[in-house]
Amino acid sequence: GQQVMQIPQYQHVQEGEDFTTYCNSSTTLSNIQWYKQRPGGHPVFLIQLVKSGEVKKQKRLTFQFGEAKKNSSLHITATQTTDVGTYFCAGPPQTGANNLFFGTGTRLTVIP
Amino acid sequence: EAEVAQSPRYKITEKSQAVAFWCDPISGHATLYWYRQILGQGPELLVQFQDESVVDDSQLPKDRFSAERLKGVDSTLKIQPAELGDSAMYLCASSPGGTGNTIYFGEGSWLTVV
Numbered sequence: 001g002q003q004v005m006q007i008p009q010y011q012h013v014q015e016g017e018d019f020t021t022y023c024n025s026s027t028t029l030s031n032i033q034w035y036k037q038r039p040g041g042h043p044v045f046l047i048q049l050v051k052s053g054e055v056k057k058q059k060r061l062t063f064q065f066g067e068a069k070k071n072s073s074l075h076i077t078a079t080q081t082t083d084v085g086t087y088f089c090a091g092p093p094q095t096g097a098n099n100l101f102f103g104t105g106t107r108l109t110v111i112p
Numbered sequence: 113e114a115e116v117a118q119s120p121r122y123k124i125t126e127k128s129q130a131v132a133f134w135c136d137p138i139s140g141h142a143t144l145y146w147y148r149q150i151l152g153q154g155p156e157l158l159v160q161f162q163d164e165s166v167v168d169d170s171q172l173p174k175d176r177f178s179a180e181r182l183k184g185v186d187s188t189l190k191i192q193p194a195e196l197g198d199s200a201m202y203l204c205a206s207s208p209g210g211t212g213n214t215i216y217f218g219e220g221s222w223l224t225v226v
Binding site: 044090099101102104 | 143154157168201214215217
Protein backbone atom coordinates (compact mmCIF):
# COMPACT_ATOMS: atom_id res chain seq x y z
CA GLY A 1 0.00 0.00 0.00
CA GLN A 2 0.91 3.64 -0.21
CA GLN A 3 3.51 4.96 2.19
CA VAL A 4 4.38 8.57 2.87
CA MET A 5 7.44 9.01 5.04
CA GLN A 6 8.71 12.23 6.51
CA ILE A 7 12.14 12.97 7.88
CA PRO A 8 13.19 13.91 10.37
CA GLN A 9 10.62 12.62 12.83
CA TYR A 10 11.65 15.26 15.38
CA GLN A 11 13.64 18.47 15.09
CA HIS A 12 14.78 20.86 17.78
CA VAL A 13 16.11 24.22 16.63
CA GLN A 14 17.16 27.43 18.26
CA GLU A 15 14.91 30.33 17.48
CA GLY A 16 16.23 32.02 14.36
CA GLU A 17 17.65 28.85 12.82
CA ASP A 18 16.25 27.38 9.64
CA PHE A 19 14.25 24.15 9.47
CA THR A 20 13.48 21.70 6.70
CA THR A 21 11.24 18.64 6.58
CA TYR A 22 11.22 16.18 3.72
CA CYS A 23 8.31 14.11 2.49
CA ASN A 24 8.71 10.99 0.35
CA SER A 25 5.88 9.02 -1.20
CA SER A 26 6.07 5.46 -2.46
CA THR A 27 3.77 6.45 -5.33
CA THR A 28 3.44 9.40 -7.70
CA LEU A 29 1.08 12.03 -6.34
CA SER A 30 -1.32 14.15 -8.37
CA ASN A 31 -0.97 16.83 -5.73
CA ILE A 32 0.52 17.26 -2.30
CA GLN A 33 -0.81 19.25 0.60
CA TRP A 34 0.89 20.44 3.77
CA TYR A 35 -0.76 20.81 7.14
CA LYS A 36 0.40 22.20 10.47
CA GLN A 37 -0.85 20.85 13.77
CA ARG A 38 -0.10 22.80 16.92
CA PRO A 39 0.29 20.81 20.15
CA GLY A 40 -3.19 19.80 21.29
CA GLY A 41 -4.73 21.20 18.11
CA HIS A 42 -6.05 19.96 14.81
CA PRO A 43 -4.40 19.91 11.37
CA VAL A 44 -4.63 23.24 9.59
CA PHE A 45 -4.16 23.49 5.84
CA LEU A 46 -1.07 25.39 4.72
CA ILE A 47 -0.72 24.90 0.98
CA GLN A 48 -1.30 22.65 -2.01
CA LEU A 49 1.23 21.92 -4.76
CA VAL A 50 0.11 20.44 -8.06
CA LYS A 51 2.77 20.89 -10.73
CA SER A 52 6.02 19.00 -11.06
CA GLY A 53 8.87 21.12 -9.68
CA GLU A 54 6.47 23.70 -8.27
CA VAL A 55 7.77 26.08 -5.62
CA LYS A 56 5.50 28.22 -3.48
CA LYS A 57 6.33 30.67 -0.72
CA GLN A 58 4.34 31.91 2.24
CA LYS A 59 6.36 34.52 4.11
CA ARG A 60 9.13 32.49 5.77
CA LEU A 61 7.84 29.14 4.49
CA THR A 62 8.98 27.66 1.17
CA PHE A 63 7.29 24.57 -0.26
CA GLN A 64 8.63 22.49 -3.12
CA PHE A 65 7.15 19.60 -5.12
CA GLY A 66 9.67 17.25 -6.68
CA GLU A 67 10.09 16.79 -10.41
CA ALA A 68 8.89 13.19 -10.19
CA LYS A 69 5.95 14.24 -7.99
CA LYS A 70 6.97 11.71 -5.36
CA ASN A 71 8.64 14.02 -2.89
CA SER A 72 8.21 17.41 -1.36
CA SER A 73 9.87 19.66 1.16
CA LEU A 74 8.95 22.45 3.52
CA HIS A 75 11.63 24.94 4.54
CA ILE A 76 11.17 27.53 7.25
CA THR A 77 13.62 30.42 7.37
CA ALA A 78 14.51 31.98 10.72
CA THR A 79 12.17 29.94 12.87
CA GLN A 80 10.01 31.58 15.51
CA THR A 81 8.35 30.09 18.58
CA THR A 82 5.04 30.34 16.74
CA ASP A 83 6.33 27.73 14.27
CA VAL A 84 6.17 25.01 16.93
CA GLY A 85 4.02 22.06 15.93
CA THR A 86 3.91 18.98 13.75
CA TYR A 87 4.06 19.40 10.00
CA PHE A 88 2.33 16.79 7.85
CA CYS A 89 2.43 16.27 4.14
CA ALA A 90 -0.53 14.49 2.58
CA GLY A 91 -1.61 13.30 -0.83
CA PRO A 92 -4.43 11.41 -2.51
CA PRO A 93 -4.06 7.64 -2.01
CA GLN A 94 -4.70 7.15 -5.72
CA THR A 95 -5.22 9.38 -8.72
CA GLY A 96 -8.68 10.89 -8.69
CA ALA A 97 -9.31 10.26 -5.00
CA ASN A 98 -10.50 13.21 -2.99
CA ASN A 99 -9.32 12.04 0.38
CA LEU A 100 -5.83 12.35 1.80
CA PHE A 101 -3.21 9.90 3.01
CA PHE A 102 -1.06 11.60 5.61
CA GLY A 103 2.65 11.31 6.14
CA THR A 104 4.29 10.41 9.39
CA GLY A 105 4.87 14.03 10.35
CA THR A 106 7.81 16.07 11.60
CA ARG A 107 7.52 17.54 15.06
CA LEU A 108 9.29 20.89 15.37
CA THR A 109 10.38 22.36 18.67
CA VAL A 110 11.76 25.88 18.70
CA ILE A 111 13.95 26.80 21.65
CA PRO A 112 13.72 30.51 22.54
CA GLU B 113 -14.76 32.03 8.88
CA ALA B 114 -16.81 28.85 8.56
CA GLU B 115 -15.63 25.92 10.65
CA VAL B 116 -16.27 22.24 11.07
CA ALA B 117 -18.03 21.73 14.39
CA GLN B 118 -17.47 18.64 16.51
CA SER B 119 -18.73 17.45 19.85
CA PRO B 120 -17.88 16.43 22.43
CA ARG B 121 -14.37 17.80 22.60
CA TYR B 122 -13.35 15.33 25.26
CA LYS B 123 -14.83 12.00 26.25
CA ILE B 124 -13.73 9.48 28.83
CA THR B 125 -15.50 6.15 28.69
CA GLU B 126 -15.05 2.72 30.14
CA LYS B 127 -14.19 -0.14 27.86
CA SER B 128 -17.18 -2.05 26.52
CA GLN B 129 -19.32 1.10 26.71
CA ALA B 130 -20.77 2.88 23.70
CA VAL B 131 -19.60 6.31 22.61
CA ALA B 132 -20.74 8.66 19.85
CA PHE B 133 -19.25 11.70 18.18
CA TRP B 134 -21.09 14.32 16.19
CA CYS B 135 -19.88 16.50 13.34
CA ASP B 136 -21.38 19.41 11.43
CA PRO B 137 -19.32 20.20 8.33
CA ILE B 138 -18.84 23.56 6.68
CA SER B 139 -22.08 24.59 5.02
CA GLY B 140 -22.30 23.42 1.44
CA HIS B 141 -19.48 20.89 1.71
CA ALA B 142 -20.57 17.69 0.03
CA THR B 143 -17.71 15.54 1.26
CA LEU B 144 -17.32 14.61 4.91
CA TYR B 145 -14.51 12.58 6.44
CA TRP B 146 -13.85 10.93 9.76
CA TYR B 147 -10.17 10.47 10.56
CA ARG B 148 -8.58 8.89 13.62
CA GLN B 149 -5.31 10.20 14.96
CA ILE B 150 -3.36 8.22 17.51
CA LEU B 151 -0.98 10.31 19.57
CA GLY B 152 2.28 10.87 17.70
CA GLN B 153 0.95 9.67 14.35
CA GLY B 154 -0.70 11.21 11.32
CA PRO B 155 -4.46 11.12 10.80
CA GLU B 156 -5.84 7.93 9.22
CA LEU B 157 -9.06 7.89 7.24
CA LEU B 158 -11.88 5.88 8.76
CA VAL B 159 -14.77 6.77 6.49
CA GLN B 160 -15.61 9.21 3.71
CA PHE B 161 -19.08 10.38 2.69
CA GLN B 162 -20.18 12.07 -0.50
CA ASP B 163 -23.48 13.65 0.47
CA GLU B 164 -25.27 10.82 2.31
CA SER B 165 -23.42 7.97 0.61
CA VAL B 166 -20.35 6.17 1.89
CA VAL B 167 -17.50 6.49 -0.60
CA ASP B 168 -14.78 4.72 1.36
CA ASP B 169 -15.05 2.82 4.63
CA SER B 170 -12.35 0.29 3.94
CA GLN B 171 -10.43 1.22 7.11
CA LEU B 172 -13.46 1.39 9.40
CA PRO B 173 -13.52 -1.50 11.92
CA LYS B 174 -17.09 -2.38 11.11
CA ASP B 175 -17.50 -4.86 13.94
CA ARG B 176 -17.53 -1.99 16.40
CA PHE B 177 -17.59 1.27 14.45
CA SER B 178 -20.47 2.75 12.52
CA ALA B 179 -20.97 6.08 10.80
CA GLU B 180 -23.93 7.75 9.23
CA ARG B 181 -24.79 10.95 7.44
CA LEU B 182 -28.49 10.50 6.97
CA LYS B 183 -29.46 13.80 5.38
CA GLY B 184 -26.13 14.52 3.79
CA VAL B 185 -25.29 17.25 6.27
CA ASP B 186 -24.17 16.38 9.79
CA SER B 187 -22.72 13.02 10.74
CA THR B 188 -22.35 10.70 13.69
CA LEU B 189 -19.56 8.23 14.39
CA LYS B 190 -20.32 5.52 16.92
CA ILE B 191 -18.13 3.01 18.68
CA GLN B 192 -19.68 0.06 20.46
CA PRO B 193 -18.15 -1.50 22.42
CA ALA B 194 -15.18 0.76 23.03
CA GLU B 195 -11.78 -0.87 23.54
CA LEU B 196 -8.65 0.49 25.17
CA GLY B 197 -6.97 0.76 21.77
CA ASP B 198 -9.65 3.16 20.57
CA SER B 199 -8.14 5.95 22.66
CA ALA B 200 -7.30 8.62 20.09
CA MET B 201 -8.47 11.89 18.61
CA TYR B 202 -11.35 11.56 16.19
CA LEU B 203 -11.22 14.27 13.57
CA CYS B 204 -14.07 15.25 11.35
CA ALA B 205 -13.26 17.11 8.16
CA SER B 206 -15.08 18.38 5.13
CA SER B 207 -14.35 19.59 1.64
CA PRO B 208 -16.41 21.02 -1.20
CA GLY B 209 -15.90 17.78 -3.11
CA GLY B 210 -13.95 16.97 -6.21
CA THR B 211 -10.34 16.06 -6.75
CA GLY B 212 -7.69 18.23 -5.19
CA ASN B 213 -9.96 20.20 -2.90
CA THR B 214 -8.61 21.37 0.42
CA ILE B 215 -9.80 19.39 3.42
CA TYR B 216 -10.80 21.40 6.48
CA PHE B 217 -10.59 19.78 9.88
CA GLY B 218 -12.63 20.32 12.99
CA GLU B 219 -11.01 20.66 16.39
CA GLY B 220 -11.39 16.95 17.04
CA SER B 221 -12.89 14.80 19.76
CA TRP B 222 -10.43 13.32 22.20
CA LEU B 223 -11.44 9.86 23.39
CA THR B 224 -9.90 8.11 26.36
CA VAL B 225 -11.03 4.56 27.07
CA VAL B 226 -10.30 3.34 30.58
